[in-house]
Amino acid sequence: MSTEKMEKEPLFSAKNIKLLTGPVNMNNPITVQVLGICSALAVTAKMKPALVMALAVMIVTGFSNLVISLLRNGIPPRIRIIVQLVVVAALVILVDQILKAFVYDVSKQLSVFVGLIITNCIIMGRLEAFAMGNKPWPSFLDGIGNGLGYGLILLIVAFFRELFGSGTILGYEVVPQSLYHAGYENNGMMILPPMALITVGVIIWVQRYYNRELLEDK
Amino acid sequence: MKALRKFLDKQKPKFQKGGKLHKLESTFDAFETFLFVPNTTAKTGAHIRDAVDMKRFMFTVIIAMIPALIFGTWNVGYEHYLSHGQTVDFLTNITYGLMKVLPLIVVSYGVGLGIEFLFAQIRHEEVNEGFLVSGMLIPLIVPPDLPLWQLAIGVAFAVIFGKEVFGGTGMNVFNPALTARAFIFFAYPGNMSGDKVWIADKPDTFSGATPLGNALVGNLKDLPSAHDMFFGYIPGSVGETSTFWILVGAVILLLTGVASWRVMVSVFAGGAVMGLLFNLWGANTYMEIPFWQHFIMGGFAFGAVFMATDPVTSSQTTKGKYIYGFLIGFIAVLIRVINPGYPEGVMLSILLMNAFAPFIDHLVVQSNIKRRLKRATVAVNK
Numbered sequence: 269m270s271t272e273k274m275e276k277e278p279l280f281s282a283k284n285i286k287l288l289t290g291p292v293n294m295n296n297p298i299t300v301q302v303l304g305i306c307s308a309l310a311v312t313a314k315m316k317p318a319l320v321m322a323l324a325v326m327i328v329t330g331f332s333n334l335v336i337s338l339l340r341n342g343i344p345p346r347i348r349i350i351v352q353l354v355v356v357a358a359l360v361i362l363v364d365q366i367l368k369a370f371v372y373d374v375s376k377q378l379s380v381f382v383g384l385i386i387t388n389c390i391i392m393g394r395l396e397a398f399a400m401g402n403k404p405w406p407s408f409l410d411g412i413g414n415g416l417g418y419g420l421i422l423l424i425v426a427f428f429r430e431l432f433g434s435g436t437i438l439g440y441e442v443v444p445q446s447l448y449h450a451g452y453e454n455n456g457m458m459i460l461p462p463m464a465l466i467t468v469g470v471i472i473w474v475q476r477y478y479n480r481e482l483l484e485d486k
Numbered sequence: 487m488k489a490l491r492k493f494l495d496k497q498k499p500k501f502q503k504g505g506k507l508h509k510l511e512s513t514f515d516a517f518e519t520f521l522f523v524p525n526t527t528a529k530t531g532a533h534i535r536d537a538v539d540m541k542r543f544m545f546t547v548i549i550a551m552i553p554a555l556i557f558g559t560w561n562v563g564y565e566h567y568l569s570h571g572q573t574v575d576f577l578t579n580i581t582y583g584l585m586k587v588l589p590l591i592v593v594s595y596g597v598g599l600g601i602e603f604l605f606a607q608i609r610h611e612e613v614n615e616g617f618l619v620s621g622m623l624i625p626l627i628v629p630p631d632l633p634l635w636q637l638a639i640g641v642a643f644a645v646i647f648g649k650e651v652f653g654g655t656g657m658n659v660f661n662p663a664l665t666a667r668a669f670i671f672f673a674y675p676g677n678m679s680g681d682k683v684w685i686a687d688k689p690d691t692f693s694g695a696t697p698l699g700n701a702l703v704g705n706l707k708d709l710p711s712a713h714d715m716f717f718g719y720i721p722g723s724v725g726e727t728s729t730f731w732i733l734v735g736a737v738i739l740l741l742t743g744v745a746s747w748r749v750m751v752s753v754f755a756g757g758a759v760m761g762l763l764f765n766l767w768g769a770n771t772y773m774e775i776p777f778w779q780h781f782i783m784g785g786f787a788f789g790a791v792f793m794a795t796d797p798v799t800s801s802q803t804t805k806g807k808y809i810y811g812f813l814i815g816f817i818a819v820l821i822r823v824i825n826p827g828y829p830e831g832v833m834l835s836i837l838l839m840n841a842f843a844p845f846i847d848h849l850v851v852q853s854n855i856k857r858r859l860k861r862a863t864v865a866v867n868k
């Protein structure tokens with residue numbers, strides 16, 4: 269909890285931008301910190317649910333970070349987890365209700381996974397690691413950034429799984445019928461969760477190939 | 487032979503450091519050691535001096551597979567013409583079989599070795615020998631009319647995710663050939679699920695279930711005779727129909743000491759025990775078939791002889807090999823009889839036990855340490 273007076277910095281200073289972009293690549297919650305894997309495997313068979321899930325998580329991480337950061341000086345440390353849970357749960361219920369009202373079919377596909385955002389490791393992790401010790405605006409950016417990083421991986425995984433598993437992208441057929449007539453078949457393995465894990469593995473592989481500083485010292 | 491050696495020696499400098507083809511050093515090295523036993527030996531530590539290196543070792547396995555391969559090729563043709571209501575002479579059957587089987591082998595080796603060479607080149611390592619065997623095993627365990635592009639994807643998946651990501655030959659957790667088959671099995675179940683017979687280009691009117699599929703629904707009277715199943719005059723994956731020719735391969739493997747008889751015998755023992763247990767239970771007709779009938783149906787013999795004995799993915803300890811093999815046979819028969827989704831359980835049980843093999847070794851080693859430690863402390867207390 270920083271109480272010292274900092275000089276006023278602009279809303280989008282370099283440091284704040286870094287909070288937003290860091291989690292997208294070098295500090296990605298899924299591929300680098302390996303958090304939030306369960307939902308990444310569960311909702312990525314198609315792109316549409318993955319997109320909705322990504323947005324939902326982004327909103328919840330952003331606003332829960334904001335709220336907790338506002339409350340941070342008033343939360344007794346011994347009950348901080350329960351306070352964080354209450355805030356997150358309230359936000360998740362809000363998101364859930366909105367989804368049910370406006371995109372009912374997607375909400376049905378996501379089923380319990382919207383409710384399970386409450387237990388998403390990324391959210392609790394950011395609350396504990398960042399929002400409890402930082403000012404509201406950077407906390408909000410950090411939450412949105414982590415949501416973005418999470419969503420990006422979700423969309424990449426869902427893109428490949430839907431393309432090869434169902435031959436569609438966002439529900440539109442992209443594999444031409446002539447290819448099916450020529451003997452092409454959709455890959456049933458891509459629909460199954462194990463392939464999502466392998467796809468995430470490949471993304472981690474590619475990312476580490478291009479960012480050598482992510483490699484552990486031998 | 488001498489001319490070949492001379493030619494290689496002449497080419498060699500081009501591939502060594504500073505040569506203009508240095509980038510392809512791994513490729514050159516692979517071909518050179520494939521053709522000639524390398525004359526380099528380990529300089530430090532205790533080693534057994536023997537002309538049998540990894541490539542020669544792997545080749546023994548391929549030789550052991552040849553009887554099953556030749557019979558399988560013939561059988562592909564035989565079953566094809568039989569489904570059309572014809573019986574033709576030996577040569578016609580073989581020719582037709584070759585037309586179906588050769589492309590499978592070419593694609594399997596082409597894709598697999600291509601990826602292996604690529605990885606070796608990128609990592610500046612020697613090309614791994616492991617795929618010599620896997621590349622031959624894969625065509626033998628797929629249906630003869632599997633589309634070649636599906637085979638190619640399966641092989642690529644197995645080599646990259648079954649082997650290379652773990653560090654190449656000797657490092658893989660799962661048997662690469664079975665990884666390829668499992669991938670194709672789950673990705674394109676239409677061709678692979680095993681509830682429809684596998685006959686190359688069968689007429690549309692000809693349909694039927696595999697022996698395992700029939701047995702699973704209790705249709706025991708439709709099973710081929712035990713004689714046919716043992717000698718392999720039944721449709722199926724290319725190389726696994728004939729238990730007899732697989733056993734010939736087993737004899738080669740055991741005589742040369744390449745495969746472990748402990749694994750092989752205990753796989754059959756495990757299958758027999760589970761079969762006998764089902765006989766005792768006897769809840770349906772499938773459970774009542776004699777236990778030895780499991781050995782001649784489906785891929786049981788092939789899995790026991792060529793897959794379970796894979797030295798990389800099986801248990802390494804002597805006691806562990808018994809446990810590992812026994813559980814493979816046990817679980818294979820269990821899956822066959824109990825699980826309606828999978829008529830054939832050998833592939834799944836071997837892959838499952840591949841995952842547990844290091845754990846079995848760990849337990850065996852730990853129990854040995856504990857036992858000896860106990861003896862040691864007793865001695866100290868005296």
